[in-house]
Amino acid sequence: MSETLAVHMEHITKTFGRVYANKDVSLELRQGEILALLGENGSGKTSLVNMLSGIYFPDSGDISVHGNKVTIRSPRDAYNLGIGMIHQHFKLVEVFSAAENIVLGQPGAVAMSRRKNNLEVAQLAQRYGFEIDPAKMVYDMSVSEKQTTEIIKVLYRGADILILDEPTAVLTPHETEKLFAVMRNMKADGKSIIIITHKLGEVLAVSDRVEVLRKGEYVATVNTNETGKSQLTEMMVGRPVSLKIERPHVSPGEVMLEVVDLSCHNSDGLKVLDKVSFTVSGGEILGIAGIAGSGQKELCESIAGLYPAIGGAVLMRSELEDETIMEPVLGLRPDVISKKGISMAFVPEDRLGMGLVGAMDVTDNVMLRSYKNNKGPFVDRKTPRALAERLIEQLAIVASGAGAIVGRLSGGNVQKVLIGREIAQAPTVLIVAYPVRGLDINSSYKIYDLLNEQKKKGVAVVFIGEDLDVLLELSDRLLVLCGGKVSGIVDPRLVTKEEVGLLMVQDVTEASKGATEPPPEQLQMELPLQESTEEYFSESLNTEGNRPA
């Protein structure tokens, strides 16, 4: 072969205890190409590149960089070889500025000048076309700005081999496009890039070649232009999988949940939710889309009674003593809500923090939902154990039994325990926040099936998600949040991903000043609206006073 490989990893094996993270895996990165590393969660993608970036040390195998055999013992070794990694969890010091993070650990004069650092960083950013304020503190940055800082940090160190670990997981479609443009620029500049992802669309959009891993083992490497989604999925999962998400038709029932002008402050006194209004009926899934931190967390937590609201109302259908009324529940504690004859279930985004107790077993976690019904000082363990065993069997949870410690289960199984427990309460309103985050394809589809099952039973489901493709396929209506405001409620059957993407970034306050371009009013009007949602849509806009009569 005439061209030397930028990186050649041969027969790499790495174990954690008795678990194989990588088993006899090889990787070839050619000079000046973008290689996608594809695999499900736990397939060993990140472990593999961590051995390249010096975070882990391989148990066996060889690594060559630019044709020379090397030993990478620490991130410093990796930098010296020109390898830079942009981690999935950003490695930035929160209380430092962008420039401080970028120059951190680099040789130079002992005394430092902030002005000089800022200038240097600004110049470098300009060369590659990044937008960045070098003096901005990391804790004030958006996710996309943090990522930019990470990339500049790596370039500042003179890296010519870049590794990006799931860089798009936290970005909007628009930001993803910008990132891909930057990646193509860097490739044109002669840099070799590895991008780790499990999103097939992105693999096909940006990479030259794809290497697929499965369960820590090497599967194959193919040229991107010679493959397609279904082939890649089959390689990733090990068998053909239908990628279609079902959207069963259920005629909508009564309104189960009504949210009117809900507003919330965060701890700094800034508005994180601004007059959010919508309804959800039985037998439908309302999807909620938005950039991370647009108020999703506050929205579901204030409905569930866990987050204080400053205004508005939340009404839920209550069936107590054959009387059905819409009961106001805002500001009530979850246990008070349930006493009012409302059965609501909430699957929080932070599974092991808010949803389950990691150090307790499945039975005990199930019991957390039911122990209050016990009379007397002793708890009944039999019923929850039976339920725990039933869940393990019905949802195919991989656990040694009802006595398995929840924190030691894999992410998918933890989520199944949590959703299973909540569904077992026979809720009329089910709120799920990011239920498939960190889950592999199989577990994700199992979760979608469970949600559809609830929908068929007449439950009102609120689904807060991050993957727009999934939201568009699964939900019956899609609410888009932007900066704590509802920027639209649309029919997912009739809109495109790009239109939703625009709604996700459009600033409603700016729109009312008419400052942005193209005029957002027009965009909203162009969006096809579902008849049943139109009145809420226009109502929410009227309150903002920015919709032409």
Added chain:
Amino acid sequence: MLDLATTLTMAAVLAGTPLLLGALGEILTERSGNLNLGVEGMMFMGAITGLLGSFLYEQTMVSAGIEAVGFVSALVALVMSFAAGAFGALLYGFLTITLRANQNVTGLVLTIFGTGFANFFGEYAGLKAGGYVAVSSVTKSAFAPLHIPVLSDLPVLGPLLFEYNWMVYFALVVAIVMAVFLFKTRFGLKLRSVGEDPAAADAAGISVSKYRYLATIIGGGICGTGGMYMSMVTTSGVWVHGCVAGYGWLAVALVIFATWSPVRGVLVAAIFGGLMILRMYISIPGLPIQIYEMLPYLATILVLIITSVRQSRKHAMPAGTGLNYFREDRE
């Protein structure tokens, strides 16, 4: 009135200096991500070794028939106490950084160990010396208030600023040097990054272990010199059982009050020093002495309440403090 204010301030500075040294040592340690609760222990170790160092130096000189020099004696005390504090911190560092033991437990153990170590050797040396250990007037005068020509003779400002023992100025210099180091140098930036986010520092190619060891050991040494102040200045060079008596714990609280800044540490140490000696200068008839003695501790509780209510990102504890770092930990 002015006289009272001047004498009160002077007494507050004198009482605050050991607190300042203890707090400075702990600020450096915590900035690296180690929460060393062994300040009390390290101060105790510094107190006894500093005193015994001077004592033995004098004895050696006397038996050799040479006159002891105050300056040398003070230097011996400084070096010995620094070494003892650093040794305690080295034990702590080995347990928490290399063996990754729990930081809180290790710190508490160091306090218990240091207290026992100092009291044991203090009593033992006292028995050998025939009653109690005390340094001679040569050493005592080395720790006496300085008289700087011209400056000390200034009205008001003279006694207020220029008539302290050398340890006070030593503590101030340590505070300023530490502030410059932390906030103006490349190494300070590295150290702060290790304390804030060791994973980020590691990924930037900084040796987390090296910075933690160095900061913890030097910090421990500074704590040790604070202990030496207690035995050489506060108790005038006589070993008193349990002489550090809670100053180490107050120093830990001071770190929070100073929001991990050496310069603010100077100010709050003086305030705390003032609270500790208030009863000797302002007496309210009928107010029991025990109430006065509670003041620094009440202030500590108050400070803890205020700092936890006012949550500021910039003045918060370094985010990595209290957590051991292991690169291959899986998140």
